[in-house]
Amino acid sequence: MSTESKSSIVHNPSRLEESTNSKQWHKIVTNMIRNSFEVGKNLPDVLSSVLESILVLIQARAGMFMLLSDDKLRLVEIASKGFTTSKFQPLTIPRNIDLEGFLRKRLIPGIECEERDFLIVWLGTKDSEIGALAIYCAGWLVHDQNTNKLLELLKAQISSGIERMLAYNKIKRRDLIAKASLMQLGKALGSKLDIKKLAHQITHAAMAIVEADLCDVLLLKQGSLEFLVASSFNKILKGYGDVPLKNDPAARIVERGKPVIIRNIHPKSRFHNRLWLKDEQYKSYIGVPIKQEDKVIGILEVFSKSSAKFSDADQKILQSLAGPIAAALRNIRSIEETKKKAEELKILHSHTSQIVAxxxxxxxxxxxxxxxxxxxxxxxxxxxxxxxxxxxxxxxxxxxxxxxxxxxxxxxxxxxxxxxxxxxxxxxxxxxxxxxxxxxxxxxxxxxxxxxxxxxxxxxxxxxxxxxxxxxxxxxxxxxxxxxxxxxxxxxxxxxxxxxxxxxxxxxxxxQLEQKAKGLKNLLAVSQQVNSSNDSSRVQKAVVDAVSNLFDVKSVCIALYNEAEDSLRISRSLINGVEALANEKLLIDKSMKSQLFNGKQ
CATH class of the missing domain: 3.30.450.40 (GAF domain)
Known part of the structure; x- marks a missing residue:
């Protein structure tokens, strides 16, 4: 800017006052600013253009747009002119320091002037600030009523434009994260054969999509929820046992088969009975049932440390994940059961071979x-x-x-x-x-x-x-x-x-066959002894032993017929496995005697 222009602002402000006091001019400027914030554009580029327009409008030499960090403790440069800053390393300014003094030290040499001062406009609302606009302009403008009125109109348009673009960028970023997470999850659902590995993939995807601080997968098992896995970006929790349904808020999901949203978890909530939640300060919750054939088999749940964090849209997203999760769990279990059965059959075949042999x-x-x-x-x-x-x-x-x-x-x-x-x-x-x-x-x-x-x-x-x-x-x-x-x-x-x-x-x-073969072998031996031996006692002993072995009995006797007495007398016997020599008469009736001597049994 020339020396003549500078002098005209300092000594003859009527030109600026005249332009800033026109209602028609205000309307044109505010419409131009509002139209600059088109959804889809790059926010730093938009703010650079808006800053250039404001500097020209009030004939200022330097200015800077700053946005609050997520923790609200720092201001981060987003667009500037007239300062010694780097495009690749924006200024970061703590909120608890003198903002004007900090910015004055970073003005480009030659711009600073005694007649100039900083005009700071805080963007957003009183309860929800989003950043600030700093303008280095003529000192009288800082307290000029018309200038402040114009800047107040611009503040409203700039704040709503920034919030709109930040919201859009957040949705866009969330949408990209969701798509990437869903793609990874889709691959995992089709390729992971380990339930815990799949559960880790599921929890990370769910956390990324709904921007949660913690995500759990719990599977129903014999009256309790078996802790499978819980994940967050900072830690992975393992081995925290089962969750008794009787004393847990998630029991409602199992009983009713419907999702549950808690927007403000009570400090004494029974959630804190879970070991991994005992020392955490989670404030909002969504839990959705994982179902197979309309039967609840588990729960997918997310927690946030912010109150009222989750919406109905987040609930629908988690519900859309629960279906594929249930199908993947069914597939994994089917594969595990098939492998188990194959292993059992392999073991069974091995033992069967041993049994048959x-x-x-x-x-x-x-x-x-x-x-x-x-x-x-x-x-x-x-x-x-x-x-x-x-x-x-x-x-x-x-x-x-x-x-x-x-x-x-x-x-x-x-x-x-x-x-x-x-x-x-x-x-x-x-x-x-x-x-x-x-x-x-x-x-x-x-x-x-x-x-x-x-x-x-x-x-x-x-x-x-x-x-x-x-x-x-x-x-x-x-x-x-x-x-x-x-x-x-x-x-x-x-x-x-x-x-x-x-x-x-x-x-x-x-x-049985072995015994018969042995008996036949003995009979053959006895037959040979009978034919070759003249010793009646020896022959009778061989016959008794052979009959005992052949029929697997412990008592056998041989009775010989005595014509003189017309009777049978026991000549050799085996009683309960013990040999006995006896000459006792065997009493039989006439019909039995007739059958025996006629060759009948």
């Missing part, structure tokens, strides 16, 4: 128990064959994991256990699998009932013989993960029982 029933029973606890993942398993003639279990084998406080492996090898358990009786009676929650089995003796044993979940399946009659039981209890047995577990154990039944039938058939 064995020819000893005791070893087979132990292998069945090992297979049962491995296949369904339990801490206790048992198997037993039932003898309907003696009403007893035989070859009973039990495994109890040491973690339960019992001896690792117990067997009843040569002995049998009395059968009294009601659930076992039910399996033997119906020939069907039985799956129960916690039960108590009682073992009884002749005089008293022993203390009951509580089983955490029970699964029992029948063993069958070659005639499809129930001949035994395989059972499992205490799943390692603490859950109850499922239909899939029942299917696996039933498959094992079918294979075990076939193996037991094969062993018994093998033992």
């Amino acid at each position: 064995k020819t000893d029933i005791e070893k087979v029973m132990k292998e069945i128990v090992d297979a049962a606890r491995s296949a369904v993942g339990c801490l206790m398993a048992a198997a037993a064959l039932y003898n309907s003639k003696t009403n007893c279990f035989e070859y009973r084998t039990t495994y109890i994991d040491p973690i339960l406080g019992e001896r690792g492996l117990t067997k009843a090898q040569a002995t049998s256990a009395t059968y009294t358990e009601d659930v076992y009786a039910e399996i033997l009676r119906t020939g069907r699998a039985l799956r129960l929650d916690d039960i108590r089995l009682h073992k009884k003796d002749n005089s008293k009932q022993s203390e009951g044993v509580l089983l955490r979940g029970f699964l029992g399946v029948p063993l069958v013989d070659e005639h499809k009659n129930t001949c035994g039981v395989v059972m499992a209890s205490f799943k390692k993960d603490g859950s109850l047995f499922t239909e899939a577990d029942e299917e696996v154990l039933s498959t094992l029982a079918n294979q075990a039944s076939i193996a037991i039938q094969s062993i018994r058939l093998y033992q």
